[in-house]
Amino acid sequence: PKPSGDPSAMQMKSYACQRRTPLKHHNSFLTEALEILSQNAEYNDNEGRSVAFRRAASVLKALPCRVKSMEDLRCLPCLGDHSQRVIKEILEDGSSREVESTRQSEQFQAMKALTGIFGVGVRTADRWFREGLRSPDDLIRTGQQLNRAQQAGVQYYNDLQKPVTKVEADVISDIVEKAVHSVLPGAEIQLMGGFRRGKEVGHDVDFLITHPEEGKEEGLMPKITNWLEEQGLLLYQKTTRNSYLEKMDGPARPPNNMDRFERCFSIFKLQTSAVRYKSNFTAPAEDVSTGRENEKPSERDSEESGWRAVRVDLVVSPYSQFAFATLGWTGSKLFERELRRWAGQEKNMSLSSHALYDSKQNLYLRAKTEEEIFAYLGLEFIPPSERNA
Ligand code: ATP
Numbered sequence: 001p002k003p004s005g006d007p008s009a010m011q012m013k014s015y016a017c018q019r020r021t022p023l024k025h026h027n028s029f030l031t032e033a034l035e036i037l038s039q040n041a042e043y044n045d046n047e048g049r050s051v052a053f054r055r056a057a058s059v060l061k062a063l064p065c066r067v068k069s070m071e072d073l074r075c076l077p078c079l080g081d082h083s084q085r086v087i088k089e090i091l092e093d094g095s096s097r098e099v100e101s102t103r104q105s106e107q108f109q110a111m112k113a114l115t116g117i118f119g120v121g122v123r124t125a126d127r128w129f130r131e132g133l134r135s136p137d138d139l140i141r142t143g144q145q146l147n148r149a150q151q152a153g154v155q156y157y158n159d160l161q162k163p164v165t166k167v168e169a170d171v172i173s174d175i176v177e178k179a180v181h182s183v184l185p186g187a188e189i190q191l192m193g194g195f196r197r198g199k200e201v202g203h204d205v206d207f208l209i210t211h212p213e214e215g216k217e218e219g220l221m222p223k224i225t226n227w228l229e230e231q232g233l234l235l236y237q238k239t240t241r242n243s244y245l246e247k248m249d250g251p252a253r254p255p256n257n258m259d260r261f262e263r264c265f266s267i268f269k270l271q272t273s274a275v276r277y278k279s280n281f282t283a284p285a286e287d288v289s290t291g292r293e294n295e296k297p298s299e300r301d302s303e304e305s306g307w308r309a310v311r312v313d314l315v316v317s318p319y320s321q322f323a324f325a326t327l328g329w330t331g332s333k334l335f336e337r338e339l340r341r342w343a344g345q346e347k348n349m350s351l352s353s354h355a356l357y358d359s360k361q362n363l364y365l366r367a368k369t370e371e372e373i374f375a376y377l378g379l380e381f382i383p384p385s386e387r388n389a
């Protein structure tokens, strides 16, 4: 590639898993706009359109410099007519009318607020929107039927809206490590998701847990959650047991990006004093329990109460699937999606967080490391920090 400031000088591959996408890039002024349109398409149950905008945004994230004119976009893949129109308008006028009116629209704002509640998906949010509901407060006010997850989602809404910092993630890592080692010495714990990709904040903290002796990890999750519960560290948890069977989940099964590991979606109660201590700002503060744990989120102040709620995902993987699980839980979501699309369309293989199946040879390919999986797929290895597609 020419060492110039011309974005079109580099050869841009068309699958996100063929490219390096750093966390910080030069085109947020365009990618944020395209991602609004992607999100809006998702709210309108138009997955194809949503992915198209997301792919377009992702290409711009991989560029070595800021886009200055439409000329710079020559030769770039994944930029459809609609995305190009939006980009052109932003380059010429500083903003796109479609993006701005979407951002301001009542539907977009309500869907964002409602799907932002833990336990609420697009379907439910859309139904509520059509019934005239706009916010978590509306749900409380009208006494909507909520399942257990949604109740927790509404109760801890304000805390869960606040980004989780890396320091908070590190404090939670220490807690998870202590819990896991108390119930299964020798187990291995790995930080996954956005924090593994080098993000400084996240919407949750993701962990993958395994044990080098295959079989030892079976039934581990209830032991971990019991330990955490006894310590008073859990505000909510829902554990799903492992339902993966190679025979059933093989190529005959329709592709589904939900994996089948034993997993736990949880909400931790994180002491803010522990976080201050870790970040070395001040000495650990007095640990005051205010006994006001059941208040509404809007009335709760984590500064005052001494703790905050944090979403934590725990996943347990058998050792033989650990490399696949690691690759599958590192993200980003688009990177994962593109990996699976590459495997299917270009390699006649089927990739999941459990295994890689080669349809031509009719066999499962074993791997101990992520590097081996990229090699099977005929892809250059992309480190986690450059999977921010
Ligand atoms: P954030 O910082 O916002 O949390 P993230 O990249 O960590 O960003 P997550 O939603 O926590 O996003 O997902 C982390 C990874 O776990 C993603 O790569 C995603 O593919 C994977 N993942 C999340 N939920 C599931 C699920 N139910 N089944 C399989 N994989 C999942």
Ligand code: MN
Residues within 6 Å of the ligand: 192, 193, 194, 195, 202, 203, 204, 205, 206
């Ligand atoms: Mn995450």
Ligand code: MN
Residues within 6 Å of the ligand: 193, 204, 205, 206, 313
């Ligand atoms: Mn997660």
